[in-house]
Amino acid sequence: MTTTSAEQxxxxxxxxxxxxxxxxxxxxxxxxxxLEALAGGLEQHADELVGIAARETHLxxxxxxxELQRSVFQLRLFGDExxxxxxxxxxxxxxxxxWGMGPRPDIRRINVPLGVVGVFGASNFPFAFSVxxxxxxxxxxxxxAVVHKIHDGHIELGLRTGEIAAEALAAAGAPTGLFSTVxxxxxxxxxxxxxxxxxxxxxxSTAGGRALFDRASRRPVPIPFYGELGSINPVFVTEEAWxxxxxxILAGYAGSFTMGxxxxxxxxxxxxxxxxxxxxxxxxxxxxxxxxxxxxxxSPRLREGFDEALAGVRNAEGVDVLxxxxxxxxxxxxxxxxxxDAVREQPGxxxxxxxxxxxxxxxxxxxxxxAELATLLQGQLTATVQxxxxxxxxxxxxxxRERSGRVLWNAWPTGVTVTYAQQHGGPYPATTAPNTTSVGxxxxxxxxxxxxxxxxxxxxxxxxxQDGNPWAIGRRVDGRWEHPAEGGN
Amino acid sequence: MTTTSAEQxxxxxxxxxxxxxxxxxxxxxxxxxxLEALAGGLEQHADELVGIAARETHLxxxxxxxELQRSVFQLRLFGDExxxxxxxxxxxxxxxxxWGMGPRPDIRRINVPLGVVGVFGASNFPFAFSVxxxxxxxxxxxxxAVVHKIHDGHIELGLRTGEIAAEALAAAGAPTGLFSTVxxxxxxxxxxxxxxxxxxxxxxSTAGGRALFDRASRRPVPIPFYGELGSINPVFVTEEAWxxxxxxILAGYAGSFTMGxxxxxxxxxxxxxxxxxxxxxxxxxxxxxxxxxxxxxxSPRLREGFDEALAGVRNAEGVDVLxxxxxxxxxxxxxxxxxxDAVREQPGxxxxxxxxxxxxxxxxxxxxxxAELATLLQGQLTATVQxxxxxxxxxxxxxxRERSGRVLWNAWPTGVTVTYAQQHGGPYPATTAPNTTSVGxxxxxxxxxxxxxxxxxxxxxxxxxQDGNPWAIGRRVDGRWEHPAEGGN
Numbered sequence: 001m002t003t004t005s006a007e008q009x010x011x012x013x014x015x016x017x018x019x020x021x022x023x024x025x026x027x028x029x030x031x032x033x034x035l036e037a038l039a040g041g042l043e044q045h046a047d048e049l050v051g052i053a054a055r056e057t058h059l060x061x062x063x064x065x066x067e068l069q070r071s072v073f074q075l076r077l078f079g080d081e082x083x084x085x086x087x088x089x090x091x092x093x094x095x096x097x098x099w100g101m102g103p104r105p106d107i108r109r110i111n112v113p114l115g116v117v118g119v120f121g122a123s124n125f126p127f128a129f130s131v132x133x134x135x136x137x138x139x140x141x142x143x144x145a146v147v148h149k150i151h152d153g154h155i156e157l158g159l160r161t162g163e164i165a166a167e168a169l170a171a172a173g174a175p176t177g178l179f180s181t182v183x184x185x186x187x188x189x190x191x192x193x194x195x196x197x198x199x200x201x202x203x204x205s206t207a208g209g210r211a212l213f214d215r216a217s218r219r220p221v222p223i224p225f226y227g228e229l230g231s232i233n234p235v236f237v238t239e240e241a242w243x244x245x246x247x248x249i250l251a252g253y254a255g256s257f258t259m260g261x262x263x264x265x266x267x268x269x270x271x272x273x274x275x276x277x278x279x280x281x282x283x284x285x286x287x288x289x290x291x292x293x294x295x296x297x298x299s300p301r302l303r304e305g306f307d308e309a310l311a312g313v314r315n316a317e318g319v320d321v322l323x324x325x326x327x328x329x330x331x332x333x334x335x336x337x338x339x340x341d342a343v344r345e346q347p348g349x350x351x352x353x354x355x356x357x358x359x360x361x362x363x364x365x366x367x368x369x370x371a372e373l374a375t376l377l378q379g380q381l382t383a384t385v386q387x388x389x390x391x392x393x394x395x396x397x398x399x400x401r402e403r404s405g406r407v408l409w410n411a412w413p414t415g416v417t418v419t420y421a422q423q424h425g426g427p428y429p430a431t432t433a434p435n436t437t438s439v440g441x442x443x444x445x446x447x448x449x450x451x452x453x454x455x456x457x458x459x460x461x462x463x464x465x466q467d468g469n470p471w472a473i474g475r476r477v478d479g480r481w482e483h484p485a486e487g488g489n
Numbered sequence: 490m491t492t493t494s495a496e497q498x499x500x501x502x503x504x505x506x507x508x509x510x511x512x513x514x515x516x517x518x519x520x521x522x523x524l525e526a527l528a529g530g531l532e533q534h535a536d537e538l539v540g541i542a543a544r545e546t547h548l549x550x551x552x553x554x555x556e557l558q559r560s561v562f563q564l565r566l567f568g569d570e571x572x573x574x575x576x577x578x579x580x581x582x583x584x585x586x587x588w589g590m591g592p593r594p595d596i597r598r599i600n601v602p603l604g605v606v607g608v609f610g611a612s613n614f615p616f617a618f619s620v621x622x623x624x625x626x627x628x629x630x631x632x633x634a635v636v637h638k639i640h641d642g643h644i645e646l647g648l649r650t651g652e653i654a655a656e657a658l659a660a661a662g663a664p665t666g667l668f669s670t671v672x673x674x675x676x677x678x679x680x681x682x683x684x685x686x687x688x689x690x691x692x693x694s695t696a697g698g699r700a701l702f703d704r705a706s707r708r709p710v711p712i713p714f715y716g717e718l719g720s721i722n723p724v725f726v727t728e729e730a731w732x733x734x735x736x737x738i739l740a741g742y743a744g745s746f747t748m749g750x751x752x753x754x755x756x757x758x759x760x761x762x763x764x765x766x767x768x769x770x771x772x773x774x775x776x777x778x779x780x781x782x783x784x785x786x787x788s789p790r791l792r793e794g795f796d797e798a799l800a801g802v803r804n805a806e807g808v809d810v811l812x813x814x815x816x817x818x819x820x821x822x823x824x825x826x827x828x829x830d831a832v833r834e835q836p837g838x839x840x841x842x843x844x845x846x847x848x849x850x851x852x853x854x855x856x857x858x859x860a861e862l863a864t865l866l867q868g869q870l871t872a873t874v875q876x877x878x879x880x881x882x883x884x885x886x887x888x889x890r891e892r893s894g895r896v897l898w899n900a901w902p903t904g905v906t907v908t909y910a911q912q913h914g915g916p917y918p919a920t921t922a923p924n925t926t927s928v929g930x931x932x933x934x935x936x937x938x939x940x941x942x943x944x945x946x947x948x949x950x951x952x953x954x955q956d957g958n959p960w961a962i963g964r965r966v967d968g969r970w971e972h973p974a975e976g977g978n
Contacts, residue, residue, distance in 0.1 A: 423941035452912035455900035
């Protein structure tokens with residue numbers, strides 16, 4: 001296996017810093033063109049890349065093609081956002097002798113890029129959360145340089161994607177070193193430790209992520225560590241919804257928890273449902289699961305972790321096996337069953353991420369206060385309710401909001417669309433930075449920081465803040481937003 | 490001295506959490522009314538509060554009155570921001586079957602409050618960065634509850650301000666416990682450690698701040714630590730500006746570095762000026778400093794730290810005393826002089842914060858590359874240039890932008906106005922969170938985090954996100970901003 005030495009990683013970080021310095025003041029147009037070049041490069045090599053990915057990950061080709069398309073779309077959406085200057089949050093307060101606390105000078109604020117960002121690729125999304133996935137795209141859109149640590153699970157894909165990205169950037173005129181890849185543990189540690197690295201984006205396990213978070217926090221100059229760690233993604237089914245459409249709900253659940261062989265960070269690992277006949281549930285789920293395609297898990301190491309977590313939950317007191325997986329190399333799904341009384345006694349049951357095709361149903365008694373039950377949960381990426389339109393669920397929704405980054409209504413959490421309003425994050429341990437997102441256009445801002453310019457003549461200001469708005473971007477001026485007309489830029 | 494036990498602090502944190510739960514979904518109108526009540530309470534007791542503050546801090550009454558007025562104004566400005574919903578960043582993406590990466594569901598995002606916030610008051614601003622200062626105001630505006638750790642330097646003022654705040658909130662109908670104060674070390678540690686505390690705001694020393702940052706990062710559930718630590722606030726005078734108006738520059742400098750007896754976090758502690766006659770500089774500064782009022786420093790402990798830091802710099806090799814302070818109880822200012830060659834050899838000279846009336850002038854040779862010289866600096870709250878309008882300072886301004894949160898042009902960094910565009914922050918060690926601000930309306934956001942609502946019927950959404958925009962706030966809808974007409978809410 002190819003690995004990068006600490007020295008080589010340091011050299012790449014220094015080259016990235018130099019490229020950052022050369023390009024940090026490029027126009028939005030240029031930066032958007034670089035993102036477009038990356039999108040085009042990925043598209044052009046789609047067949048080759050999907051082929052390598054399928055071989056390295058056991059993921060189905062259709063799924064991989066969609067994931068690549070998503071990454072390509074993301075680069076273009078971010079380019080459009082940069083072109084519009086949305087990520088800059090340009091704000092202008094003109095000098096005001098009448099300002100309420102005493103005369104104010106002219107103050108103008110803009111977001112600037114952080115510098116070199118280290119990105120750790122995920123095992124489970126070889127495109128969307130890997131080499132040219134969300135973190136790389138948003139950091140480059142922010143104006144940062146990126147050194148990407150390839151996940152061990154798809155080294156060949158990572159190296160090839162990195163080559164294609166570097167070639168695309170070079171052809172578009174970006175400075176050499178703006179994006180590069182490393183692999184192996186020594187390089188990973190160098191990335192977190194190097195003084196020129198200003199932030200880390202990470203998607204992976206809770207244990208590994210916490211160790212790197214601690215390492216980033218202990219630096220002489222601590223840096224933000226944007227880590228997506230573990231999430232169990234609870235689903236609450238109300239009695240009314242269960243009575244009306246339990247079969248439909250179980251069908252949706254079966255589809256969602258087996259997606260990507262249960263290796264989605266938003267996989268619904270817990271379903272809270274009213275007590276009832278377990279035979280009926282088993283029957284419906286059995287029918288729904290029968291048609292699902294199976295594949296080996298992403299890696300032997302991941303499989304080992306899955307087997308261990310699954311055994312821990314299935315052997316716990318009060319947990320029954322509703323549907324028994326076969327434990328084959330491409331394992332069939334396992335569904336476990338317990339009660340709300342059992343999880344009250346062992347709340348740790350709600351904290352076991354089984355990263356594979358397994359899930360736990362928790363049956364609650366009629367009249368149970370779901371909001372109170374939900375307070376047992378840790379931080380999550382998502383929390384879902386299956387309910388009827390007229391139910392008053394304010395209390396439950398508030399508890400779920402407090403514990404997650406995205407709340408869903410009669411939908412399923414797997415599948416995270418890339419949009420302006422998307423939030424993919426959540427309280428610890430779901431992430432180490434719940435006030436940021438790793439998906440959607442808002443992700444660009446986490447690789448930027450604000451700088452104010454005080455009492456500057458217009459000509460000496462960054463162009464985004466100059467009088468006359470030469471970049472024709474949206475700006476807040478003296479407290480009121482001014483947006484150029486549609487198509488005005 | 491009154492101190493709070495760890496048990497008592499825990500009880501207050503629990504009460505704050507309860508109050509937070511009771512009030513987290515209040516309307517912007519109600520929250521703005523609470524901020525107005527706090528502003529009114531402070532105004533009503535201004536004479537009493539300023540009297541206590543003057544006694545406890547040695548600060549002049551005029552300065553204290555201004556600082557109180559600033560705090561009152563800040564509460565009202567934040568109330569207005571909350572009323573307009575600006576802090577919510579409400580974003581709506583309607584379901585779109587044609588979305589570029591595949592059909593998207595309806596996704597809507599809003600910022601929600603974090604929960605209970607611990608705020609550590611500063612020694613040097615008994616109002617603006619203390620009990621009802623920026624961090625408390627912004628956390629309450631965000632919808633959080635606050636437990637404030639009173640600075641040991643003005644306990645009586647802290648307790649009285651806390652009483653007035655609690656009374657004002659109670660009279661306005663806010664839940665008991667939404668705001669309270671604690672004092673002493675045990676309570677401080679309890680505040681950082683308690684599981685119900687979700688963020689810390691801190692203004693103080695680099696050593697103390699780093700210790701608490703480490704403590705917050707080591708928690709089982711780490712929390713954001715927004716610490717403002719140390720800053721030296723360099724000023725760069727170009728040769729052209731120096732030739733044209735050195736006297737005017739020295740006068741401004743003298744006024745700025747002695748403000749508040751040099752106990753401002755934005756005090757210009759370094760002035761880079763062209764080499765020239767030190768007698769002339771001494772003469773101009775001597776004349777300017779002669780008229781400045783003097784007072785004892787804020788506390789004996791602070792005085793000790795000042796004396797030590799000053800001695801460290803004045804005894805360093807290559808440092809001369811240009812103007813010798815008298816070391817009296819109310820010490821007259823000290824101005825030290827060195828060369829850019831000396832600081833190149835001992836860059837540590839640029840990292841000594843002398844928190845009192847002392848500053849260091851660094852003379853550079855004609856033709857020196859100021860941008861290159863500026864790379865010796867650590868992270869700063871502010872960086873200033875004194876220059877002529879037509880000079881090309883792009884390189885220097887970029888280096889200063891990289892190292893600070895606010896860059897000034899022909900102005901002085903002391904005095905930080907509270908506006909929409911203000912940024913009071915900066916790279917470590919100036920702060921532990923350079924992507925946030927502790928001053929200005931943007932500060933409200935650091936006590937919030939985004940939550941997305943996926944596929945919700947309008948009636949089940951938070952009101953800020955419902956169809957029809959019942960709160961009449963600015964929202965981004967399908968990528969385009971929509972702002973209600975002026976006065977429309």
